[in-house]
Every structure is written in structure tokens, then in C-alpha cells.
Amino acid sequence: MVHSQTLSTRDTSTGAGLRRVLAVLCATEITSWGVLYYAFPVLAGHITADTGWSATALTAAFSAGLLVAALVGIPVGRWIDRRGPRGVMTAGSLLAVPALTAVATAQNLAWFVGAWLVAGVAMGAVLYPPAFAALTRWHGPNPVRALTVLTLAAGLASTVFAPLTAWLSAHLDWRGTYLVLIVVLAAVTVPGHWLGLRLPWPPSPQAEQRHVHAHEPGQVARSPAFLALTVALSVASFATFAVVVTLVPLLAERGVDTGTAALALGLGGVGQVVGRLGYGKLTRHTGVRTRTLVILLAMAVTTALLGVLTTVTALIAASVLAGMARGVFTLLQATAVTDRWGAAHYGRLTGLLSAPLTITMALAPFAATALAALLHGYAVTFLVLGAVTGAAALLSFATTPQPQKGMTIHD
Numbered sequence: 001m002v003h004s005q006t007l008s009t010r011d012t013s014t015g016a017g018l019r020r021v022l023a024v025l026c027a028t029e030i031t032s033w034g035v036l037y038y039a040f041p042v043l044a045g046h047i048t049a050d051t052g053w054s055a056t057a058l059t060a061a062f063s064a065g066l067l068v069a070a071l072v073g074i075p076v077g078r079w080i081d082r083r084g085p086r087g088v089m090t091a092g093s094l095l096a097v098p099a100l101t102a103v104a105t106a107q108n109l110a111w112f113v114g115a116w117l118v119a120g121v122a123m124g125a126v127l128y129p130p131a132f133a134a135l136t137r138w139h140g141p142n143p144v145r146a147l148t149v150l151t152l153a154a155g156l157a158s159t160v161f162a163p164l165t166a167w168l169s170a171h172l173d174w175r176g177t178y179l180v181l182i183v184v185l186a187a188v189t190v191p192g193h194w195l196g197l198r199l200p201w202p203p204s205p206q207a208e209q210r211h212v213h214a215h216e217p218g219q220v221a222r223s224p225a226f227l228a229l230t231v232a233l234s235v236a237s238f239a240t241f242a243v244v245v246t247l248v249p250l251l252a253e254r255g256v257d258t259g260t261a262a263l264a265l266g267l268g269g270v271g272q273v274v275g276r277l278g279y280g281k282l283t284r285h286t287g288v289r290t291r292t293l294v295i296l297l298a299m300a301v302t303t304a305l306l307g308v309l310t311t312v313t314a315l316i317a318a319s320v321l322a323g324m325a326r327g328v329f330t331l332l333q334a335t336a337v338t339d340r341w342g343a344a345h346y347g348r349l350t351g352l353l354s355a356p357l358t359i360t361m362a363l364a365p366f367a368a369t370a371l372a373a374l375l376h377g378y379a380v381t382f383l384v385l386g387a388v389t390g391a392a393a394l395l396s397f398a399t400t401p402q403p404q405k406g407m408t409i410h411d
Contacts, residue, residue: 020196028089028188028192029127029128029150032157034164036185038157039161046173050173061109063366065120066359068121068123070356072124074348076351077349080133080134081347084137084201085133086197089134095118096185096189097182097185099122100115101182102118128154128354129351131150132150136334137347140343144335152276204344217344220349221349226341226352229396229399230353231392233336234360236393237329237357240303240389241360242367242371245365245369246368247264247268247306248261254312264315267323268322268326269323271321271322271323271327272330275325278328288400289400292336297390299322299326300389302325304386304387307378307379333353333357336399
């Protein structure tokens with residue numbers, strides 16, 4: 001036992017263990033996002049055709065699962081702060097198997113909704129926030145590179161699993177497709193989390209001089225800065241997910257054919273990767289207040305541009321730029337807590353921060369479509385979403401905690 005613990009500690013200190021953990025989380029996040037999230041929109045039409053359940057009801061069931069994931073993320077974050085990610089992420093992977101099996105075998109809508117509620121518990125334990133918490137603690141004072149690598153890899157989830165799901169559904173019905181994907185999920189994530197996350201969990205780091213104001217997480221969570229951060233990022237998250245789900249209808253409204261619209265959406269995904277690659281340089285040259293403002297303003301401007309531009313080339317270019325802004329926004333969320341309050345209570349605070357963001361993400365498809373109907377068009381909707389994100393950018397000025405007397409917080 002002593003020998004194995006020594007090896008593990010040496011593994012961590014040399015970086016081999018950290019590299020292995022990062023590789024494992026890259027694989028498990030791609031798979032978890034691909035099966036638990038991206039497979040559903042590909043299969044939704046098949047489910048409706050087979051069962052007769054309305055697309056609205058199916059989307060509501062899926063969104064309900066995301067809402068559960070948001071609530072579950074709060075206790076999951078506390079658990080990870082105290083005990084590490086191995087147990088809770090393994091449990092989430094194990095729970096995902098029967099939950100998705102229940103989705104695949106649902107004989108009525110109530111059964112289907114209940115299955116997605118259970119799947120939401122699993123999502124809260126295996127998607128981004130737990131992985132971010134794990135890497136932030138293991139990588140100490142400089143987790144940005146590891147978080148960037150993880151989000152770059154997880155960004156491939158739709159690239160891998162959307163086509164795979166479509167190919168499977170061409171040969172199997174939607175139930176069979178889900179059952180095959182469940183086997184993939186179990187084979188990758190259960191042993192990955194249990195065997196791959198065995199590094200010793202470091203003790204909670206001592207607060208740096210500039211973060212001593214964050215010694216009590218409950219007090220931080222009730223502070224004006226944390227509340228402002230939660231509102232600003234939630235509003236921006238709502239707007240960016242609304243843009244994703246309504247981009248193709250916007251382009252159709254502009255007379256763009258479906259194939260070109262899909263290409264624009266896909267190139268936006270490429271933009272996300274490019275944006276994330278530049279986040280490390282951005283953190284080296286900007287302070288937290290400036291960085292937050294610039295990223296939210298970029299999201300606001302690119303969203304408004306999509307509502308103003310009319311030519312196909314300009315719309316595709318704006319889609320790529322909007323994708324770049326979305327890409328760095330993911331990393332802005334991942335580092336929002338450590339930039340302001342350090343890593344001592346990262347899991348708990350990120351769980352609290354992520355909950356409303358996930359809720360707005362779940363509500364965005366319904367709300368954006370309803371807003372477009374109310375405003376009689378998607379172009380005006382994008383202008384409104386741009387203005388709302390601009391307001392979030394202005395609110396970001398209030399998201400930096402006030403330093404205690406005699407201390408400074410670097411901008």
C-alpha cells in the first residue's frame with residue numbers, strides 16, 4: 001500500500017499522472033457529451049415518428065433532465081471539494097447506463113420523462129463542472145492549459161457522435177441505436193473514471209494573499225460580486241445557446257438553403273476550437289475584469305451582426321466569429337471562480353454558479369423560438385439577444401470582488 005501510494009505521488013510530481021488524468025477526462029467527456037447530450041437531437045425525429053410523441057414533449061423531457069443536472073451539480077461540487085472526483089464521476093457513469101436504457105425502452109411518455117430525470121442526475125455528475133473541478137485542483141495555480149485541452153477535446157463530441165448516431169440510426173431503430181451507444185458509454189466512462197482518476201486528491205489549497213476574502217464559501221456565494229457574476233454569465237449563456245438553436249432558422253429566413261446553413265453552423269464549431277486555442281494568451285495579457293468584458297462584448301457584437309447582415313458570405317463569417325466568442329466563453333466560465341476567489345472551494349462555488357447557467361441553457365430553445373414568434377422574425381430576435389448580452393457585459397464590471405483593506409485584486 002505504501003509502495004503504491006509512493007508511486008502515485010511520484011507519478012503526480014513528475015506530471016505523468018496529470019497527463020494520464022487529462023487524457024482520461026478528454027475521452028470520458030467526449031463520450032459523455034456525445035451519448036448523453038448530442039445523440040438526442042439526432043434521434044428526436046426518429047422517436048417522434050416511431051412513438052407519436054410530440055417534438056415539444058420530447059424536448060421538454062430532455063430539458064427537464066438538464067434542469068436536474070443543474071441542481072445535482074451543487075452537491076456534486078461539494079463532494080469533489082472534499083473527496084475528489086473518482087467516486088462521484090464513476091457513480092454518475094454507472095447511473096447513466098440504466099437511465100439511458102430506460103429511455104431506450106420507454107413504452108409511454110411518462111416513462112420517457114422519468115428516465116430523462118434520472119439521466120439528468122448522471123449528467124450532473126459527469127459533464128463539464130466535475131471535470132473542471134478535478135483539473136483545477138490537480139493542476140494547482142495554473143489550470144488554464146489543462147482546461148483548454150479538455151474543452152478542445154470535448155468540443156469534438158458532436159463531431160464524433162452526431163455522425164455515429166446518424167449512421168447507427170440508418171441501420172437500427174432509435175431504441176437499438178441508444179442501446180449501442182450505452183455500451184460505448186459504459187465501456188469508456190465507467191473504467192475511465194474508476195481506474196483513470198486514482199491520483200491522490202490534494203488538500204484544499206491555502207488561499208493566496210489576493211484571495212483571502214474567499215475563506216468562507218457561503219459568504220462568497222451571497223456576495224454582490226458572485227450574484228452579479230451568476231446573473232451576467234447566465235444571461236450570456238442563455239443568449240449563446242439561443243443563437244446556436246436559431247442560427248439555421250435565421251439563415252433560412254435570409255434565403256440560405258439548408259445545406260449552406262448547416263455548413264455555417266459547423267464552421268461556427270470550428271470557430272469555437274480556434275477561440276479556445278487563443279484563451280491562454282488572452283489570460284496572460286488581460287486582467288479578469290477586462291477579459292470578462294471583452295469576451296461578453298464579442299458575443300454581443302457577433303450576435304447582433306448575425307441579425308443585421310444579409311449576404312451568405314458575411315453571415316458565414318459572422319457565424320465563425322460568433323463561434324470563436326462561444327469557445328472562449330466556455331473557458332471564461334471554467335476559470336471564473338479561480339480568477340476571483342481562488343481554488344480552495346472551486347467545486348462548491350462552480351456548482352452554485354453552473355446551476356443557473358445550465359437552467360438557462362435548458363430553457364434557451366423554447367424561449368428563443370417563442371421570442372422569434374413574438375417579434376415576427378429571427379433577425380430582430382438576434383438583435384435583442386445581442387442587446388441582452390451587451391447588458392450582461394456591462395454587469396460584468398460588478399463581478400470582481402472588493403478587496404479587503406490593504407489588499408489588491410489584479411484587474
